[in-house]
Every structure is written in structure tokens, then in C-alpha cells.
Amino acid sequence: MASIGERKSYKRILALTSLFIIGLCSCSIGRVYRGSEIRADPKESITVGTTTKAQILRVFGPPDWIQKQFDGDIFVYAYTRKNSSTLTLEEPFFTNITFFTFNRVQQKRDSLIILFGKDGVIKDYGYYRGTMELSPL
Amino acid sequence: MRILKVYECMVYHYRLNSISNGEEIRTMKNLARISLLASTVFLLSLICTGCIVGRYYEGPNIVAEKVKDIKPGVTTKQEIIEWFGPPQNYLSPTVFNKILQDLDITGEPLGTFPFANILSYQYDQANIRALVLVLFNYAEAKVKSDHLVIFVDENERVKYYGFYRGTEEL
Numbered sequence: 619m620a621s622i623g624e625r626k627s628y629k630r631i632l633a634l635t636s637l638f639i640i641g642l643c644s645c646s647i648g649r650v651y652r653g654s655e656i657r658a659d660p661k662e663s664i665t666v667g668t669t670t671k672a673q674i675l676r677v678f679g680p681p682d683w684i685q686k687q688f689d690g691d692i693f694v695y696a697y698t699r700k701n702s703s704t705l706t707l708e709e710p711f712f713t714n715i716t717f718f719t720f721n722r723v724q725q726k727r728d729s730l731i732i733l734f735g736k737d738g739v740i741k742d743y744g745y746y747r748g749t750m751e752l753s754p755l
Numbered sequence: 756m757r758i759l760k761v762y763e764c765m766v767y768h769y770r771l772n773s774i775s776n777g778e779e780i781r782t783m784k785n786l787a788r789i790s791l792l793a794s795t796v797f798l799l800s801l802i803c804t805g806c807i808v809g810r811y812y813e814g815p816n817i818v819a820e821k822v823k824d825i826k827p828g829v830t831t832k833q834e835i836i837e838w839f840g841p842p843q844n845y846l847s848p849t850v851f852n853k854i855l856q857d858l859d860i861t862g863e864p865l866g867t868f869p870f871a872n873i874l875s876y877q878y879d880q881a882n883i884r885a886l887v888l889v890l891f892n893y894a895e896a897k898v899k900s901d902h903l904v905i906f907v908d909e910n911e912r913v914k915y916y917g918f919y920r921g922t923e924e925l
Contacts, residue, residue, distance in 0.1 A: 675916060
């Protein structure tokens, strides 16, 4: 049978170990959403050679970016999402030593680029849904 | 709860082994009480941690009722400036967009159109919330914009325009 002194020292060790394990690891999750999702499906709303700039503005709203070119404008619509997650193993109380850090940042973007001719009619467009590739953590 | 059970078991076993010694049992009971108190304080410190809520607004409010009055081919550039004020492409990029650019969240200057025939108005709203616990932190920022872009023709009349109220999504 263990003596009272031994039991007390076991308890101290147990308490200190519990505190140490609890303080050892921490997890952080961050989310940043910028802009609005693209409001319509470009495949259904855009017809190359027919759809005009006014129709695009009516359906998709104002673009996030416009670039002027010698043969017409370019409209850019963008919706950006940034997911970050961090796992840190550290001793935060006494030594403040970090043993291990895992950090993952995913930034994806839905983007629609529309090229207009000088007459304001669509010449071509490109659409990519990058935010679908984001993993939950 | 696990810590409590461990201490309960320890007290029970100790009682079995030294039931005759009442003083030792009392000491153990006191120890269990102190441990229970310490555990409660520790658990409370885990639960009662920070919660952060932030709101950020930038730019002039775009009055949706006035947007309905814009008539392509009729409304003049002068009227637009009277209704909505000076367009933002004549001002420096908005501070919040500058911060986002610096943080590399937006690669290009969103909502700035340095062209004479385009008038742009933008109202940004950012909702930020964070839960700060000892073992787990969660932060979320949503940035939405009301955006009005007006194209003006060579006669200084509205050619076409686009308006979207993104802040309603917040």
C-alpha cells in the first residue's frame, strides 16, 4: 500500500500533468468572405455575340473590376473566400515553447471574366468556381 | 467530471484502507473539496472566455430609391453627382479595400475605376465575430458591398448602369 505522502505526490503529478496536457494544444479556425456570390449562371445568362453590356449589368450587377482595352472593356466579377486553420502544440505557461505548428490557408475565388467588343456586345467570357474546391477545415 | 470521479475514487479507496483513522479521512475530504473548487475555477476559466463582435462601415450610403430614378439616355452626369455626391473613382481607394489588399485577400483594387466615363459608388460593410477560448479560437469576417456603377456617354448622359445591394446578404 502506498503511504499518504506518496499519494499526495501522485495527486500533484496528476494535477500538473492534466494542466500541462490541456494547455499543450490549441486550434484556431479563421474564415474571410469578400464580395458577393456571382448572381446567375453565366452559361444560361450569356450568349456570345448577342448579350450586351447593359444586359450584363442588369443580371450580374456592377463588376468588381473593369479593365479598358483598345478593342473593348473587360468586366471582372469575383467572390473570394479564405479558410485558415492552425493547430499548435505548445507549453504556454512557463517556457512558452512551441513544439509543433500546423497551418493551412486556402484562398479560392469564383471569378467571371467577360470580354466586350467596341460595340458593347460580348466577345467571349470565362467562368471558374474556385470556392467549390475549399475543404471544410 | 473525470477529475471529480478520480478524486471520488481516491477518497473511497482511502476510506476502505484507513477507515479507523477519522482525521485522515477528514484531510482527504478537505483535499477533495479543494480539488473540486480548483477544477471548477479552471473549467469556468475555459468557458468564460472572450467573444468578439466587430462592425465596420465605410463609404457613403447609396440610396436605393434614387437608383430607381436613373433613366438611361435621360439622366445627366450632373444629376448623378447631385444625387449621390462625388463618385469614388475620383477619390483614393477606400481604406478597407486597402487593408484587404495589404492582407493579400484581394489581389486587385476592387471597385476603383479610373476612367472618366464610369462613375462608381461603393458602400462597404464588414461583420467580424470571433470566439476566443483557451484551446480553440474561431474568427469569421464577412465583407459585403453596395455597389453602383454608371456608364456615361459622350453627351454626359447615362448610357447604362448596374446596382447591387450586397450588404443585405449580411
